Amino acid sequence: MKxxxxxxxxxxxxxxxxxxxxxxxxxWNSGKPVILVGTATCGRAAGALxxxxxxxxxxxxxxxxxxxxxxxxxxxxxxxxxxxxxxPGYPPVVYGYVTTGMARRLVxxxxxxxxxxxxxxxxxxxxxxxxxxxxxxxxxxxxxxxLLKNCGRIDPEDIDHYIxxxxxxxxxxxxxxEPGEIIEExxxxxxxxRGGAGFPTGEKWSICRRSRGRxxxxxxxxxxxxxxxxxxxxxxxxxxHSVIEGMIIAAYAIGARYGYIxxxxxxxxxxxxxxxxxxxxxxxxxxxxxxxxxGFSFEIELFEGSGAFVCGEETALIASLEGKPGxxxxxxxxPATKGLNGKPxxxxxxxxxxxxxxxxxxxxxxxxxxxxxxxxxxxxxxxxGKVVNTGLAEVPMGTTLRQVIFEIGGGIPKxxxxxxxxxxxxxxxxxxxxxxxxxIDFDSLTDAGAIMGSGxxxxxxxxxxxxxxxxxxLEFTQRESCGKCTMCRLGTKQMLIVLEDxxxxxxxxxxxxxxxxxxxxxxxxxxxxxxxxAPNPILSTLRYFRDEYEAHxxxxxxxxxxxxxxxxxxxxxxxCEHSCDACVGSCTMEAIHTGKKGVKVIDxxxxxxxxxxxDACPPQYSAVVKLSPPSRxxxxx
Amino acid sequence: MDRxxxxxxxxxxKAIAHPVRLMILEELSKGTKCVTEVEELLGTVRQPNISQxxxxxxxxxxxxxRQEGRRHCYxxxxxxxxxxxxxxxxxxxxAWRATNNMTEKAALIEGKTRGVLRxxxxxxxxxVPILQRIQAxxxxxxxxxxLEVSRFLGIPxxxxxxxxxxxxxxxxxxxxxxxxxxxxxxACHMKGGHxxxxxxxxxxxxxxGEVTPDREFELDTVACVGCCAMAPVxxxxxxxxxxxxxxxxxxxxxxxRLQKEREGKGQ
Numbered sequence: 066m067k068x069x070x071x072x073x074x075x076x077x078x079x080x081x082x083x084x085x086x087x088x089x090x091x092x093w094n095s096g097k098p099v100i101l102v103g104t105a106t107c108g109r110a111a112g113a114l115x116x117x118x119x120x121x122x123x124x125x126x127x128x129x130x131x132x133x134x135x136x137x138x139x140x141x142x143x144x145x146x147x148x149x150x151x152x153p154g155y156p157p158v159v160y161g162y163v164t165t166g167m168a169r170r171l172v173x174x175x176x177x178x179x180x181x182x183x184x185x186x187x188x189x190x191x192x193x194x195x196x197x198x199x200x201x202x203x204x205x206x207x208x209x210x211x212l213l214k215n216c217g218r219i220d221p222e223d224i225d226h227y228i229x230x231x232x233x234x235x236x237x238x239x240x241x242x243e244p245g246e247i248i249e250e251x252x253x254x255x256x257x258x259r260g261g262a263g264f265p266t267g268e269k270w271s272i273c274r275r276s277r278g279r280x281x282x283x284x285x286x287x288x289x290x291x292x293x294x295x296x297x298x299x300x301x302x303x304x305x306h307s308v309i310e311g312m313i314i315a316a317y318a319i320g321a322r323y324g325y326i327x328x329x330x331x332x333x334x335x336x337x338x339x340x341x342x343x344x345x346x347x348x349x350x351x352x353x354x355x356x357x358x359x360g361f362s363f364e365i366e367l368f369e370g371s372g373a374f375v376c377g378e379e380t381a382l383i384a385s386l387e388g389k390p391g392x393x394x395x396x397x398x399x400p401a402t403k404g405l406n407g408k409p410x411x412x413x414x415x416x417x418x419x420x421x422x423x424x425x426x427x428x429x430x431x432x433x434x435x436x437x438x439x440x441x442x443x444x445x446x447x448x449x450g451k452v453v454n455t456g457l458a459e460v461p462m463g464t465t466l467r468q469v470i471f472e473i474g475g476g477i478p479k480x481x482x483x484x485x486x487x488x489x490x491x492x493x494x495x496x497x498x499x500x501x502x503x504x505i506d507f508d509s510l511t512d513a514g515a516i517m518g519s520g521x522x523x524x525x526x527x528x529x530x531x532x533x534x535x536x537x538x539l540e541f542t543q544r545e546s547c548g549k550c551t552m553c554r555l556g557t558k559q560m561l562i563v564l565e566d567x568x569x570x571x572x573x574x575x576x577x578x579x580x581x582x583x584x585x586x587x588x589x590x591x592x593x594x595x596x597x598x599a600p601n602p603i604l605s606t607l608r609y610f611r612d613e614y615e616a617h618x619x620x621x622x623x624x625x626x627x628x629x630x631x632x633x634x635x636x637x638x639x640x641c642e643h644s645c646d647a648c649v650g651s652c653t654m655e656a657i658h659t660g661k662k663g664v665k666v667i668d669x670x671x672x673x674x675x676x677x678x679x680d681a682c683p684p685q686y687s688a689v690v691k692l693s694p695p696s697r698x699x700x701x702x
Numbered sequence: 703m704d705r706x707x708x709x710x711x712x713x714x715x716k717a718i719a720h721p722v723r724l725m726i727l728e729e730l731s732k733g734t735k736c737v738t739e740v741e742e743l744l745g746t747v748r749q750p751n752i753s754q755x756x757x758x759x760x761x762x763x764x765x766x767x768r769q770e771g772r773r774h775c776y777x778x779x780x781x782x783x784x785x786x787x788x789x790x791x792x793x794x795x796x797a798w799r800a801t802n803n804m805t806e807k808a809a810l811i812e813g814k815t816r817g818v819l820r821x822x823x824x825x826x827x828x829x830v831p832i833l834q835r836i837q838a839x840x841x842x843x844x845x846x847x848x849l850e851v852s853r854f855l856g857i858p859x860x861x862x863x864x865x866x867x868x869x870x871x872x873x874x875x876x877x878x879x880x881x882x883x884x885x886x887x888x889a890c891h892m893k894g895g896h897x898x899x900x901x902x903x904x905x906x907x908x909x910x911g912e913v914t915p916d917r918e919f920e921l922d923t924v925a926c927v928g929c930c931a932m933a934p935v936x937x938x939x940x941x942x943x944x945x946x947x948x949x950x951x952x953x954x955x956x957x958x959r960l961q962k963e964r965e966g967k968g969q
Contacts, residue, residue: 142931
């Protein structure tokens with residue numbers, strides 16, 4: 066880029082940055098308390114909007130000049146709704162599990178008074194003498210926030226917050242570099258695609274740069290379809306500009322003119338916040354024609370997906386952008402040489418693009434200092450399922466599964482025993498306890514029979530039936546198969562039928578061999594990743610939990626007491642506290658009545674096995690139990 | 703009388719064989735107009751396109767042209783002939799619609815669809831966004847609207863239908879008043895999402911994808927709404943409900959019933 070153009074870029078960005086900084090300073094140094102409320106989708110599901118309203122109501126009339134900022138998700142989804150209050154003279158304090166009542170008290174006692182309500186505190190965000198900092202929590206020993214750095218700290222709908230925290234500086238730096246230098250830097254960083262397959266990002270960029278054809282496109286793949294994964298949603302909702310900045314740098318590096326952000330329609334909040342972010346970036350000429358006056362132009366458009374899992378596959382995604390059904394086609398040609406409208410197209414995952422500004426800003430060696438030999442940097446996991454601290458965790462590659470699940474995730478709730486962890490969604494697999502000390506990277510997980518995938522991690526405990534888990538994933542892939550390849554369309558259906566029968570106890574041992582055979586055929590006969598990986602959940606559960614399959618088949622027994630056709634609920638007469646009616650009231654089917662001597666009895670005819678009575682029975686009695694096979698039920702009196 | 707086919711000029715038949723040109727003739731028969739005025743009256747059609755059509759109409763002599771200052775004005779040369787022509791075509795069209803059961807409702811949908819399509823660039827890549835907009839305005843994709851889209855984009859009807867039926871988000875039947883979506887993501891499933899789904903099925907008496915007979919509720923499943931930490935999750939209308947239990951299902955239904963009773967009293 067010419068020197069004159071560069072000085073225009075510098076001067077226009079300095080102006081933007083100084084204005085952003087002064088607005089940021091004004092917010093924090095005004096001498097008034099600042100209240101941050103996490104209103105990403107996870108917070109909203111826990112009632113963050115009610116909390117926000119309660120705070121506004123409580124402040125109504127006086128102190129209208131206080132700043133209430135809606136921020137994104139900090140990753141502590143288990144403790145949502147989260148509220149951070151920063152008051153002059155105190156460190157910023159994080160409050161978790163906030164209810165509307167608590168919010169009112171916090172406003173009355175802390176914001177307007179001076180009692181920080183220590184009983185609600187999760188931790189302080191700074192070192193201080195008064196409140197233990199949140200960083201003392203064991204999870205922070207392992208976590209390293211890079212992609213999640215801004216999440217939950219800044220207002221995603223205010224570009225100045227992002228700029229004041231170092232945003233778009235990497236873009237300015239990149240515009241000073243030659244495109245080739247940027248690609249070289251990304252290559253040296255060792256960044257691999259965070260969408261699942263782990264293809265080296267720099268390699269993809271240089272192929273795309275070399276490819277002929279104009280215009281070139283950059284697509285951000287935000288079609289996070291894996292059930293159980295929500296990192297991309299959290300990043301798009303909490304820090305959309307980091308993705309946009311990464312896209313612009315990628316476009317500059319490969320020489321692209323147009324870009325699309327492809328987001329699932331199931332993420333309405335992410336769509337709304339991206340729209341705001343794009344508008345603001347356009348207003349400051351960070352996106353659009355002649356970016357920052359430096360002569361480079363790049364337009365970004367938002368495209369909402371329409372609910373098809375297979376559209377996460379890159380060729381299917383492109384078909385969908387072209388207005389066709391999302392059906393994958395054969396690769397090669399790869400999109401990097403022939404993609405959208407037949408032109409070279411770079412497709413990167415949300416997290417890959419969000420890593421780019423950090424790599425450009427801090428350098429490749431900084432990035433490659435984290436992680437293992439062949440997988441560099443950090444990775445974000447979405448922890449869900451039977452784990453105490455559900456939410457997001459960003460750790461360097463090479464952290465072990467045990468550290469993520471037990472140290473960061475806080476282990477299994479209710480004192481249950483860990484059974485398996487499902488990684489990588491429907492294409493991934495279930496890993497047992499013996500694999501827990503595995504350092505996580507792309508290659509080690511593949512060797513163990515799972516995949517890195519997009520980073521969804523669902524923890525399963527002793528109450529989860531592995532056959533049922535496999536059946537669940539197969540049901541999913543079978544439904545989402547686009548129907549192009551016969552083996553994927555019909556083979557998965559056959560496998561599903563076999564598995565459904567096993568969970569009902571209807572099958573014979575030779576079905577296990579049939580499953581193996583079908584799995585091989587489906588892998589060989591499918592074109593895209595969806596079909597090729599569809600048998601993974603079954604293969605991995607068969608590899609590590611074959612005994613559970615056999616218990617279902619031979620004894621009609623579900624060892625985890627989960628498969629509904631193989632269990633019955635029963636109230637142990639000797640444990641039932643006669644005067645307690647907890648289960649009777651809870652049963653939505655009115656299937657529980659009081660029998661002889663006041664002992665409660667379940668009417669098996671009416672029971673739908675929903676398990677509400679089990680939850681309702683006071684823990685000191687624990688009289689409701691599940692029996693498998695149902696033939697173990699004592700005859701009714 | 704001579705046979706019509708022998709005396710009529712083919713050029714005239716060709717000139718009127720386009721909906722836009724018919725609309726132009728209709729507007730011009732009300733009085734002389736310049737190109738920009740015609741553009742405003744027609745709405746969706748752009749000026750260069752209108753000029754093309756006007757040129758064809760001029761060539762066969764149906765429309766005349768004169769310049770008034772900077773205005774390029776067009777007028778009907780033979781007003782009697784054109785009015786007769788339009789009246790005949792209008793009557794024929796009515797007869798056609800009547801025999802094809804083209805009801806008022808269908809015409810309404812067509813009109814509304816045209817409104818949605820206004821200002822959208824006619825390229826195939828816009829098909830999915832167009833269908834999304836239509837669904838947002840109707841709640842589903844009516845047949846007439848899809849036909850209109852195929853005409854608008856100039857692609858076969860089957861292409862529109864294949865896209866509409868491929869993606870889970872699109873629906874081809876009208877929705878219920880309240881939409882219940884049960885998340886069946888991995889975490890939700892493991893924490894009993896299917897039990898919640900069964901509870902809804904029992905209470906509403908319908909299967910996923912169906913609407914209750916009174917059209918109050920519709921039940922659906924969703925692959926994952928990304929709130930796995932709050933599992934099991936339901937989305938009722940647009941509100942995300944976390945950690946749902948079968949008793950909560952009853953609670954949600956009760957709150958809607960109470961709300962309806964309140965509304966009934968209010969009226």
